[in-house]
Amino acid sequence: MMNAIIWPKGFVPGSTENFASNEVIVAGLSAADIWPLLVTPAHWPTYYTNSTNVRFYDNKGPELRNGDRFYFETFGFPVESQCKESVAPAGNQPGRLAWHGWAGEEGTESRLDVHHAWLVEDLEGGRVRILTQETQKGKPAADLHATKPNPMINGHQDWLDGLVAAAASQ
Template identity: 75%
Template sequence: MNAIIWPAGYLPGTTENFASNEVIVAGLSAAQVWPWLAIAPRWPEYYANSANIRFYDGKGPELAAGARFYFETFGFPVEAEVTEYVPPVAGEPGRVAWHGWAGEGETRLDVHHAWLVEDLEGGRVRILTQETQKGKPAADLAKAQPNPMINGHQAWLDGLVSAARKA
């Protein structure tokens, strides 16, 4: 199975917080899942923890390398820039990642949120999402019980699978 590609400074275990969630489900393909992830304004349709998605510079609604966008999640107004965007093709996984940031100074939060969507043998698809976070808000999130990042991202995965199945 494939792995997330981490940029310098965001390697898991070297930042204040890290969350990893994954599902492997039968009866779906990467091609069926991808549009529900890649077209960001669809997120609120299946993931209640996302809102007010908008793009800058006439981009969107589909994510693309270098695209700047804004959304709200986990109580944070997040500015983001897509750093990786590779749709899935036969034998190769889909990859999308963005650098997101919110706040300033002591309240600054920086994240690298990455997704991998890959077909597996037997008519299965694997969806992996991982996020590393830097800053005091990230350190606070890492201590929270239950873990809001793990729970929130699991809800995102579950909603993504459900939306793809219904389509």
């Protein structure tokens, strides 16, 4: 049985303005190969060109831990973020990483709130499953949802593809 994302109240898919879900299953890699590249935001721009200017606050990092505040730019948005879940894969338990991200002033039409979650799990036969899902709230999320093709689906697929390629090249 494959695992699922754990959603916080207010961010359950189907209850927000936009939802993106991307998944890959790859042979020859493990969760242990993927995890260090994912949990360390400074690595993101090396394999995902849509992520730039990553930095931590409060002398945290380099790996994301629960409660850590960090910043990065993606899809043209300056995203303030806080890590909500960071559990490394171990044994039969999947790796879980999630953050709440936001851009724009609260209460304005430019406000965007997201919950971006990752699940990295080993499967039988020497395969790894990487699932990334994001729910988004606010007018910018509604605009993204109406855009075809969906830039979130395509962008997150690029992130997954880059992550897999980076892990395979190590």
